[in-house]
Amino acid sequence: MHEHELESLLKETLTRYADAHRDRIADLEYEIVEELPESRPNPRPRWSFALAGAAAVAAVFAIGLWVGLNLSAAPCSDPDVLCLVYPNAKSVSLASQFTLWEPVPMNGPDRSGVWWLRLPKDIKPGRYEYGFIVDGTRWVYDPRATEFVHTFDDKINSVLYVAPPEESEQP
Amino acid sequence: MGEGELELIQRALHGDVDAWGEIVRRYKDAVFGIALGILGNPADAEDAAHDAFIRAYEGLHTFHLDKRFSTWIFAVTANVCKNKLRRERLFAPLKHISRLTKGSDPAQQLAQQERTQIIKDAIDQLKPAYRMPLVLRYYAELDYKEIAEALGLPEGTVKTRLHRAKSQLKHILEQKGVTGHA
Structure with a gap:
């Protein structure tokens, strides 16, 4: 044979x-x-711990003992913070219409592999497309976004709505 | 990585179980086939496939998103099977003959069934250390490097085991009078 x-x-x-x-x-x-x-992946409980950790760090910050962002957990429950879970990335940047598509390095990763970036304080209300750039090459959309668009070059952008100050919810 | 797969994995990492359900739907045939090839018993393979998907979900944060997901899930499956073999000592070959095919010609169907069963029995006679790379190579179609990653072995060891597995199989099949032509 x-x-x-x-x-x-x-x-x-x-x-x-x-x-x-x-x-x-x-x-x-x-x-x-x-x-x-009943059988959540490990990042979920760790995420809960992370949020609890974030609250603890905020308290510490309040009394002037802030020890640096990278030691705290990503504050992803904050609606003004964009987050991406990508534990094995070496770097993650945000690129958006509000950054004029210039990559802005994100903070992280925290101990759960979460990268995060707070929206600029002076961002104007409106609709913005955005995405994440992992390790300088890979375009990744935000799975937590509520709206997505296909781009002409067959990528997917996430969409973010920034409400005027008096509004608190995204449409 | 398949279309939308990275996004499904990201959603699953955020605890979206429906996204994981879609991953299971896409990979269940391959995972079950690997488990069946390694364990040799459909009921055990069903359990192993189930365990592999649960374990993979729980350990999803350890998956490197820039690697091939198929290789990773197959590695998880192989490990589940390895542990099952170790735990239950399922080294005995299959004792029953299952109905394997549906065909229009009963005689041809029976001949094909018998031939498939002989080859399957021969595979089951191999040591698990040989059977696992064989199944990953010829059922899951992984290359040597991917099998090495999946089983945590050096690539050279994978090649050696595959070579020995095939030599043993060839010997067993020739003794049973099976030739390469159906």
Whole structure:
């Protein structure tokens, strides 16, 4: 038996055998989804700890003992802060219409791998498209955004609405 | 990485279980096939596929987003299977013959079933250390480097094990009179 014949037999057998039993996993995604709310990924509890940590750090800040942003958790519950979970990135920048598409380095990562950037205080109310640049090359949209647009070069931008000072909610 | 896959993973990292459900839908056939190839038993493979997706979700933050997700999920699957084999000592080959195919010609169908079962039994006779790279290579179609990453082995060891696995299989199949032609 030639090697290529053996390889083709192997592939054919493994595929046929799996196909014959595939009905066993017909509903696997539904079973997993039902089970998962009780089994959060590690970043979730760590995120909770992170938010608790952020509150603690804010208290410390209030009494003048702020020890630096990078030691605290990302303040992602703040609506004026944009966040991206990307634990393995070496750098993450934000590029947006309000930065004139110039990349602005984000803070982080915190211990949960979260990168964050606070919106500029003088940002004008309006609609802004934005995205993140990971490691200087990869364009990543913000999965927490509520609106997205396809760009002409087949990328996806997230959309951010900045409300006038008297409004607090995004449309 | 497939279309929208990075975004699904990002959403899953934020705790969106529906996004993870979509990932499961995309990969369940491959993951189940790998588990079945390694474990040799459909019920155990079903459990392993389930465990692999739960474990992968829980450990999703350890996945390097710039790597191929398929390689990572296959590695998680291989590890779940390895632990299952270790825990349950499932080294015995399959004892039953399942109905494998549907065809119009009963005689041809039976012959093909028997042939598939003989080859499957031969694969099951291999040591798990040989069976795992074999399944990842010929079912999941990973290259040597990806198998090495998935199993945590040097690439040279993967090549050696695959070579030995194929030699043993060839020997077993030739003894049973299986040739390369159907």
